[in-house]
Amino acid sequence: MTSDMRITWTVAGSGRADCTLEDRLVKVELTASYITNAPEELLTAVGRLVVGETETRAQFEAEPTAYRWIFYREGEDIWIRVLELRDGSDHDNRGTEIWSSQLGIDQLARTVIRCFDEVAQTYGESGYRGKWGEHFPRTELEALRRLWHAHHRSDNT
Template sequence: MAAQLRLTWVLAGRGWADCTVSDDRAEVDVTASYITAAPEDLLTAVTRLMAGETECRVQFDAEPTIFRWIFYREGTDVWMRLLRLARGSDHDNRGTEIWSSWQDVDSVARGVIRCFDQVVREYGESAYRGKWGEHFPRTELEALRAAWRRHQGACGPSSTPATPSDP
């Protein structure tokens, strides 16, 4: 299993975000625009993984490039793939895999929770809306946090919290 997932979300300009995803083997940068609900969709996909779904997908539209996240869950393990595609309607096999990693579902949830907790600490919800053009995805973040806590309750406490304090 790879080292813990790390994810950052930096607002790069009005309606644009740069996202870095990494583990101990590799790091990749992808871009998202606000024309899709990229942060909400990512948070929702990870919440669905926590609930036991075995495959989830998210697309970041980088106008014109598309970055497609594909999550395959098997037991408590998740294979994450990031593809670069020319068009959102393209089949996965038309894309180029730019990053992949095996993570446990807990690490995926922790990485995403930490990322968006950092975003709100750095920008605040009002400034986030001003830079991104949409509201901070508070509802989706809290749904993921609740799913993560339910998972922790079912599996027992973990040694490292999702944020410096409990998520």
């Protein structure tokens, strides 16, 4: 499995964020606009995987480009594909795969939690709102953290 996955979320200006997604092999830059709830969608999608959902998605709108994250789970393994689409309403088969990886559910959850913990530490919640234009996704981040900890406890019993 691919390891060393890292996600960095940088608020680039009012209503715009840059998301860097990388592993040992590939690094891609995604853009997200606040016209959709991109951070909340990503956190919620990973939470769904933690509780056992076998397929889920998240999408970042970059006006007009979109980046669609497609997640598949089998057992403890997660396959991720990120597609770049010319328009957010396009079907998956119209997109170009710009990143893919396979990793464990724990690694994915840790990576996403770490990303948004770093965002909170870097900007503070009020600074994030001032730059992004929307509230920091505290509810979704803490929900994912709780689900992940519960998953750990159930694995250890």
